[in-house]
Amino acid sequence: MSKFTDLGLRAPILRAIEEGGYETMTPIQSQAIPQILEGKDLIGVAQTGTGKTAAFSLPIIQMLLKAEGQRTAKATRTLILAPTRELAVQISDNVRAYSKHLHLRSTLVYGGASEKPQIKAMQPGVDILIATPGRLLDLMNRSLINLRLVEFLVLDEADRMLDMGFIRDIKKIIAQLPKKRQTVLFSATMPKSVETLANSILINPVRVEVAPAATTAEKVDQHVLMVPKHRKRDLLEHVLKDDAIKRVLIFTKTKHGANRVSDFLEKLGITSGAIHGNKSQNARQKALNEFRAGDIRALVATDVAARGIDVDGVTHVINFELPNEPDSYVHRIGRTARAGATGISLSFCDIEERAFLKDIEKNIRQPVPLFEDHPFHDEGMAEKPGTGKKGAKPSARKPRQNAGKHKENRRINQPKAHGSEGGSGASATGGGGENTSGAAPNARPGKHSQRKGRPSHKTGNKPGGGNRSGNRNARSA
Ligand code: AMP
DSSP: OOBGGGGTOOHHHHHHHHHTTOOBOOHHHHHHHHHHHTTOOEEEEOOTTSSHHHHHHHHHHHHHGGGTTOOOTTBEEEEEEOSSHHHHHHHHHHHHHHTTTSOOOEEEEOSSSOSHHHHHHHTTOEEEEEEOHHHHHHHHHTTSSBOTTOOEEEEOSHHHHHHTTOHHHHHHHHHTSOSSSEEEEEESSOOHHHHHHHHHHOSSOEEEEOOOHHHHHHTEEEEEEEOOGGGHHHHHHHHTTOTTOOSEEEEOSSHHHHHHHHHHHHHTTOOEEEEOTTSOHHHHHHHHHHHHHTSOSEEEEOHHHHTTOOOTTOOEEEESSOOSSHHHHHHHHHTTSGGGOOEEEEEEEOGGGHHHHHHHHHHHTSOOOBOOOSTTHHHHHHBOTTTOSBSSOGGGSOOOTTTTOHHHHHHHHSOOOOSOSSSOOOSOOOOSOSOOSOOOGGGSOOTTTTOTTOOTTOOOSSTTSTHHHHHHHSOOO
């Protein structure tokens, strides 16, 4: 079963799906939706980008129609718990889009924003409440939200919720729910802690699983650039000279780091915004909207804030700093490989981050190809491993001839050739010749560039590379 029309969904839902441009179901959807429609509890192992939101929202919307219009003050019939405000907003946007021809009411409850409108929206009761745990618990404790009538519970990104320390809040929330309900849990990974939680809240769940971490990583044309820490900004400036980098998500480790990078970009005249936990919800949403609309070219984010960001047409992900959690790396680069599209990631790695790189490569079960054609490569490699200190005086070293020239970057900023325009290129098809750009001879495979059938620095794709952003919007057929 691959078509939405095979599911027996009501016409207004199918119409909304069609208007959203979806044609066929993604694997998680074709596996999960029929099971949820049958009333089963379900564990879905799937990441953001696989279409998991529709996988749980569509069947729930259909089932809510059985008692359409039955709402009780301050109560909700469905509770969707999400770890971050961004993810909650995104789920809410999707739910609204899927139910736009129906008379269902949904609302959002999350921290970092005024509670008044949230309390008011709950007053008449809703069909679907999407919430982050902290604020929800607060409003529950003050009897402003009542969960005794919940029929459907969804925990989205359960692994991240536990990582963020929400386990106690989640348990307190679930303790208030009726025992008789249908529960769905989605998680990108299934560590023991999530299994334990799942066992305690789901009854005889079916389990569906798609795209393990390595599969997402496969879709992204990855590169690592060795660079001394103090030269990362220069490298960023250098890389961003290429306008094939149209819409770039830049990751930093810390909130302050994100602000600093964003300020630096603004000084360079590159439009950018930053999103992280210290920003107000409004500021975060504004930056995200501007990024979505293409009004800003770069969005600088920390891992937590970027969790669940769903923006089509991200041409590049830059890891200004490598994450120390390999899973975060996969999540980060997955932002440029949405809904079947492929993308490019550039990871800036200094000497201290080499251990992180190793862990990442182990996790994705493939080496990240080394890209050496940039002006700071020699300096990065000259650092003495383990000391974080430079072995040779970088300032004394002359950058390689040609290094830093704009055209050099073409080789990393353009994607591999991926046969179809339809954006379904989940598998690499870019076999064949090595570098066809006629660029510098150091296009030889670097120490990490051994991956078979994936000429990492390959060009010879669509001229301008920027076509990619168009592709990214293409729905997989
Ligand atoms: P999610 O994993 O729910 O964050 O979804 C990732 C992206 O895929 C979102 O932009 C969805 O709108 C989109 N999407 C979800 N289902 C489909 C589908 N069947 N066909 C095409 N795009 C989809």
